[in-house]
Amino acid sequence: MKLLLIHADGFEYRVTGRAVDMAEPLTDDMREGVFEEVLVVFTTVEKGDVEAKEAVVGNAVASVKEVASKLSVGRVLVYPYAHLSSDLANPGDALRVLQMFEDALRREGFETHRSPFGWYKSFKLSCKGHPLAELSRSITAETVEVEEAEKPTPKTREFHRFLVIDIDGKVYELDPSDWRSCPVFGKKDPVYRLLAIFVRNEVEGNPPKKTPKHIEYMRRLELVDYCPESDVGNMKFYPNGVLIADLVKDYAMFKVALPWGAMKVQNPLIYRESVKEIRELMGEFHERDYRMSYGGENFVLRFASDPGAFPFMQKTLFSYRHLPVKIYEEVQCFRREKSGEVVGLRRLRSFTMTDQHCFCRDEEQAKEEFERLCLLFRDLMNMIAPGSWVLGWEGVEWFYEENKDWLRNLTVKMGVPAFFKLSREMSHYFAIKNEYQVIGADEANVQISTVQYDIKNGERFKIMYVGEDGKKHPCIILHASSFGSIERTLYALLEVAARMEEEGRPPMLPVWLSPEQVRLIPVAERHVAKCMEIADFLEKSRVRVGVDDRELSVARKVRDAKTRWVPFIVVVGDREVETNRLPVVIRDKSTLKEDYMKEMTVEELAEEVRSRCRGMPFRPLYVPRELSRRVTFVAWGR
């Protein structure tokens, strides 16, 4: 017996004519039917079913029960359907089996209907379209073969070859069905555990996710919050969140893009759909765009960097003498991701990417720039998620084979093991790309940076340089996102912090990104002036410092500073005023159980902070220095 089960919002049928001589007699109420919220069971009775019909029907009922309970439907329609098999039982037997099936379902407590056997019927079906909405089953007397119509497509489907390049340049080919046996995962360094998690996610799919910690953190630290007034996935940022986002953008601009030689540009947010390039770039992802129309014209909000950058470069005049030409842009992107997928900061409908494009003359130039970008992004990753990231690559096999030694050397230079997925054909515009993946407490991998080697779009979008021959030639384009999404970077920072907590260390952000780096806690009101004096000095040394001048107990103020992850906490009382020596609790040297405290002078404290932020962008506090003047953005009950 074959079953095709469809979970339908609605199903209607009407008898249109007799199909076989053995058609069952029609009663009036069988001529047509209208059902809502129903499991439609298209059923084909096969020859072999007849001699063991009790067992077959029993198994079929069990199968329907299992599906119906998953979907919580109580209404079932048995619809005789000859087209699922070429080995049909004869009509008389089939009808008897169908009636048995119907009765058995009714006895199981289902509201059971059956459409007439042997008649042509027109029908209208509205399938729900979720993963379990369409299932097929083969039923025999002994077994139930499970076969999901919409099989989960393995993440490996477009790739045929998988390998790991280790930091010593050694190449390990992986068998995706037995990847764990690869000796590289036996190595001791913790990075190989991260690599194994990443490879598992890529090959087997993500494990069931835990409740993500970053949602609590992003609110408790007053960084980012949901904004129900806006669309789903559009977040609001509190001052401390804006500060971190600005520092991250400062890094992207001053530590990556400008030193690398890019020109900063800015393109609009709104694009005309009537422009061919825009339509081409929108491609098949049409339904995810934020669209609007005005005065008979359709517009779309920027969904990626390219709709701005490609037309921009198309109209820029340059010759081989200028190459490589590099541009940088902070891009706010809008994608109407499906509502169920938008969770915390993991995936948003609006996000900001710091994006770089490099237009190159030839392969040699492109590879040189590609490598420079890879190394810049390695440094970047070590600044935001030290020891918490690995590298993934995707590409076409021929490119890998032609450039194997280059890629091996590059991996050695990067100092982080890399997982490669290779395909036979190029299915995208890039020949190869890498993705810098952070692994957080939730064991999900989060892509931060990416560098892509694009050999198609120069030609396709006519981004050309004038060569020595005076003719136009297409560029090789490198796409490089230093931060694929600022918001996701925040997500990664918070999930990495969550992993610290799991390991018994106090969770924290890197000191250069901590909104408040030092918290001064006066013991009594008379010590506030001294704190303000110390704060003045620290501010001059480019340290973000807060003074908790509220009339609360010291214990309480220390607690507040710790729950806000302040990296350096100093209590200032009579003793400190007298000796000028400060007892500093240093968070990154403490454990959850025990504080690490060190006595130092103000100058030493300033140096201690600076030593952790060397070379990093700095911005002052975005909120008042005095805690008494700070408002509450997120009330966090105990």
Place this chain on the structure above:
RNA sequence: GCCCCCGUAGCCUAGCCCGGUAGGGCGUCAGCCUUGUAAGCUGAAGACCGCGGGUUCGAAUCCCGCCGGGGGCUCCA
């Protein structure tokens, strides 16, 4: 988009099964206390029980729809 769960003062929550319009804690504000490394004491204010509809003499409680949030599936230029 689909499936499951959730929605009570700024925050955390009791009450919901079994209908009779809300009780606690934190925070806030006022007063006391002048404080030494993770929560000092007292008092006051604060709730269209997510929104809309239905059932009922009566709905936070039961039913339907919507919105928002979480988890899962799927997807991710």
